[in-house]
Amino acid sequence: MTAARWPLPLAAVALALLVMASFWTLDLHLAALIAPASLAAMGRYAGEFMAPDVSPAFLARIAHAALETLAMSMLGTAIAAGLAAALCLPAARFAGRTPARWRVPARLLFNVLRAIPELVWASLLLVAAGLGPMSGTLALALHTAGVFGRLFAEALENAPPGPAQALRAQGTRESLVLLYATLPQLGPQLLSYVLYRWENNIRAATILGVVGAGGLGQMLAFHLGLFQNGRAASVIGAMVLLVYAVDLTSYAIRRAMVNTR
Amino acid sequence: MIPTTQPVQPAVGKASHRVRVAPRDPAARLRWVGLAVAFALLWPLLVTTEFAPWKMLEPRSLHASAHFLAGLLPPATEPGFLARVAAGAWQTIAIATCGTALALLLAVPLALCATATLSISRLAGRMAPLSFGVRQALRGAMVALRTVPELVWALLLVRVVGLGPTAGVLAIALTYGGMLGKVYAEILESVDSHAARTLLANGGGRLQAFTHGLLPEAAPELTSYTVYRWECAIRSSVVLGFVGAGGLGQELDNALKMLAGGEVTTMLIVFVALVAGADWVSAGLRRVLQ
Numbered sequence: 298m299t300a301a302r303w304p305l306p307l308a309a310v311a312l313a314l315l316v317m318a319s320f321w322t323l324d325l326h327l328a329a330l331i332a333p334a335s336l337a338a339m340g341r342y343a344g345e346f347m348a349p350d351v352s353p354a355f356l357a358r359i360a361h362a363a364l365e366t367l368a369m370s371m372l373g374t375a376i377a378a379g380l381a382a383a384l385c386l387p388a389a390r391f392a393g394r395t396p397a398r399w400r401v402p403a404r405l406l407f408n409v410l411r412a413i414p415e416l417v418w419a420s421l422l423l424v425a426a427g428l429g430p431m432s433g434t435l436a437l438a439l440h441t442a443g444v445f446g447r448l449f450a451e452a453l454e455n456a457p458p459g460p461a462q463a464l465r466a467q468g469t470r471e472s473l474v475l476l477y478a479t480l481p482q483l484g485p486q487l488l489s490y491v492l493y494r495w496e497n498n499i500r501a502a503t504i505l506g507v508v509g510a511g512g513l514g515q516m517l518a519f520h521l522g523l524f525q526n527g528r529a530a531s532v533i534g535a536m537v538l539l540v541y542a543v544d545l546t547s548y549a550i551r552r553a554m555v556n557t558r
Numbered sequence: 559m560i561p562t563t564q565p566v567q568p569a570v571g572k573a574s575h576r577v578r579v580a581p582r583d584p585a586a587r588l589r590w591v592g593l594a595v596a597f598a599l600l601w602p603l604l605v606t607t608e609f610a611p612w613k614m615l616e617p618r619s620l621h622a623s624a625h626f627l628a629g630l631l632p633p634a635t636e637p638g639f640l641a642r643v644a645a646g647a648w649q650t651i652a653i654a655t656c657g658t659a660l661a662l663l664l665a666v667p668l669a670l671c672a673t674a675t676l677s678i679s680r681l682a683g684r685m686a687p688l689s690f691g692v693r694q695a696l697r698g699a700m701v702a703l704r705t706v707p708e709l710v711w712a713l714l715l716v717r718v719v720g721l722g723p724t725a726g727v728l729a730i731a732l733t734y735g736g737m738l739g740k741v742y743a744e745i746l747e748s749v750d751s752h753a754a755r756t757l758l759a760n761g762g763g764r765l766q767a768f769t770h771g772l773l774p775e776a777a778p779e780l781t782s783y784t785v786y787r788w789e790c791a792i793r794s795s796v797v798l799g800f801v802g803a804g805g806l807g808q809e810l811d812n813a814l815k816m817l818a819g820g821e822v823t824t825m826l827i828v829f830v831a832l833v834a835g836a837d838w839v840s841a842g843l844r845r846v847l848q
Contacts, residue, residue: 323653338718372600
């Protein structure tokens with residue numbers, strides 16, 4: 298409490314003012330929303346989603362889009378891990394490379410990559426890569442590379458130096474020290490970062506399509522645009538199932554990793 | 559790791575070492591097989607995502623990219639545009655703040671009803687079947703609210719309430735209502751419940767047990783999680799603008815569609831500054847609470 302930079306009452310007052318100013322300037326017409334007429338309209342709208350389209354032909358198309366989304370999330374995560382693995386070396390200050398002159402620029406790059414959300418990357422990439430799942434995959438890869446780069450570099454800096462020093466003392470090349478001492482130590486940690494981000498990326502991949510980057514999101518935007526709400530409901534159901542399935546898979550892999558160690 | 563099992567040799571030249579270390583890796587075959595399997599798995603992924611980066615190098619798309627990239631600089635700084643960006647940035651903050659405030663209206667009652675610590679029947683041993691059922695149903699509802707991404711909520715709501723910030727606010731309120739409610743209930747169940755149980759056992763109401771028993775224990779954690787979520791809401795309200803839910807995101811989407819590069823750069827800079835600012839405020843607030 299003594300080190301507090303913001304006195305508590307001041308923070309509370311500032312927060313209250315922020316909330317009031319927000320409601321004041323946005324002019325949300327919330328009262329109009331809970332009027333009986335608009336509630337009835339909302340009820341009708343929600344009712345249209347209660348009859349999802351489950352015809353085999355449509356389910357087959359959903360399955361195809363779901364596979365596309367799954368592939369986007371996996372490939373995006375994999376590319377990001379590869380990019381970050383290469384870029385974290387200049388970004389880390391570990392023994393054997395004390396000057397680390399590229400540390401600051403590399404970290405700045407990670408911050409920029411990470412600061413821009415996947416969806417914004419996707420809309421930027423549409424210019425260069427066109428509509429379709431490739432833009433979505435690259436968007437996931439760029440944002441996630443920023444996240445991984447920082448995590449990997451920190452893992453590298455915090456690795457216990459013992460095994461590396463043992464190899465170095467025998468005159469082993471620096472690249473082999475990395476491969477045979479540092480990497481085996483960090484492997485499980487890096488893998489669990491990758492799995493965790495994969496869970497995040499499947500969520501992001503389902504919605505990236507809304508801007509035209511393929512997968513379930515593109516299908517959802519398409520059917521909502523045509524007011525085919527039953528079909529949209531099936532797509533949303535598929536999104537939820539896909540995310541749930543990836544969570545379960547990732548959890549199972551992580552548990553298996555803990556058990557084998 | 560392998561060389562340490564060998565007798566220590568006197569320091570030798572790098573060249574001779576290269577020849578001697580590599581063949582001694584007993585796991586080498588396994589590693590190569592692993593790599594080969596990984597690449598075999600990669601192939602269907604590349605096909606499914608239509609991954610063909612060389613398409614970006616075709617003259618036409620290269621021309622488009624070069625044109626777009628060249629347009630990114632210099633950032634647009636006309637006073638009229640800057641005023642619009644400032645308005646968009648404020649709208650983004652306001653959407654996140656209103657969304658979080660409305661989410662609280664949803665989350666607090668849900669969390670209070672779902673917290674098992676505030677069950678009176680549980681004092682005697684097992685919770686009554688009806689109370690247990692209601693609590694599980696509420697938890698299910700919160701998970702359902704949270705599972706649908708906020709962007710999908712926004713897409714759906716834009717069709718009901720029209721384009722503009724209202725859809726964004728409601729999307730954040732619904733998703734974050736579920737998220738906050740579930741986490742609040744978990745926090746309330748994880749803190750020391752002795753005082754609350756004593757109050758309930760002596761005839762205190764559930765609300766009294768909450769305000770005088772649980773809240774003093776849990777307040778810092780509850781507030782700090784809420785502030786953290788507000789920060790996340792700022793990030794996501796920018797993204798929500800892309801489906802027409804107002805704020806900086808909508809301006810950014812428009813600028814991207816018109817390929818107005820300079821405007822895109824300015825807005826990206828403002829967005830990054832906004833997120834960094836929210837991060838700073840949120841960290842400061844959370845430090846006060848520690």
